[in-house]
Amino acid sequence: MTTRLNKYIAETGFCSRREADRLLGDRRVTVNGICAGTGAVVGPDDVVLVDGQPLRAREVQKSTGRRHVYIALNKPVGITCTTESSVSGNIVDFIGHEQRIFPIGRLDKDSEGLILLTSNGDIVNKILRAENGHQKEYLVAVNKPVSDEFLRGMARGVRIHNETTLPCKTSRIAKFGFRIILQQGLNRQIRLMAAEFGFRVTQLRRVRIDNIKLGALKPGQWRNLTEQELRGLLPQHTDW
Incomplete structure (x- = not known):
């Protein structure tokens, strides 16, 4: 049985x-030592290398015994967190998963980093309803040197969307960069908060959602969540 090579590579999680x-x-990409082109197919005994290195197959869903798919993606800039197939660059087509999956929450098109997706629509609703209880950590670059006054103001809360954001944690990580940990997810929240102080966000990357970290995932790569990560995200939920 053969599989299209692009699908085979994607299913390894590479x-x-x-x-x-x-x-x-x-x-x-080479297959059995021969450079492969778009549209190539592979069989179970073929050897596939990317840049001369073998692909490390991820754990597949069947081995976990789960009913649903739960994955972490390092979303690149330019990908839109929507299931609408009419939107160019939508996150579902970008991943190309064999099952129907949904993003949990959002990460705006100009931002990058960790986002979770699942085939379990029930868990999406549970997580979104409890959104204010989940920590989300971001690394942010701005166009001006980060000041103590700016960090304190961001941490206290900022008036956007006709409401004041919840208090949060901030810290300087570079002359033009800071870390911020939120417990809410208003639309373009960090960018709008920074703009209130005259700062423009030049890069924004989410690196953690609660106990789930971006880790070594490169932009465009994804992996299955571990059992420990799932239980940490929703400790009361047992039907995976």
Whole structure:
């Protein structure tokens, strides 16, 4: 039984199907020592290398015994967190998963980093209803030197969308960069908060959602959540 090579690469968790097509177009993938092109197929005994290195297969859903898919993606800039197939660059087509999956929450098109997706619509609603209880950590670059006054003001709360944001934690990580930990998720919240102090966000990357960390995932790569991560995210939920 053969599988399209881009699908095979995506299912290892190495990258999305779209990224796999780019690798194939750049002639960076070989099958049994021969450079493979777009549209190539592979069988179970074929040896696939990317940049000369073997792909490390991720744990597949069947081995976990789970009813649903739960994954963490390092979303690149330019991908939109929507299931609408009519939207170019939507997150579902970008991943190209064999099951129907949904993003949990959002990460705006201009931002990058950790976002969770699942095939379990019930858990999406549970997490979103409890959104204010989940910590989300971001690394942010801005266009001006970060001051103590700016950090204190952000941490106290800022008036946006006709409401004041909840108190949060901030810290300086570089002359033009800071870390912020939120427990809410208003639309474009960090960018609007920073703008109130005359700062423009030039880069925004989410690196953690509660106990789930971005870790070594490269932009476009995804992985299955572990049992420990799932139980930490929703400790009262048992039907995975």
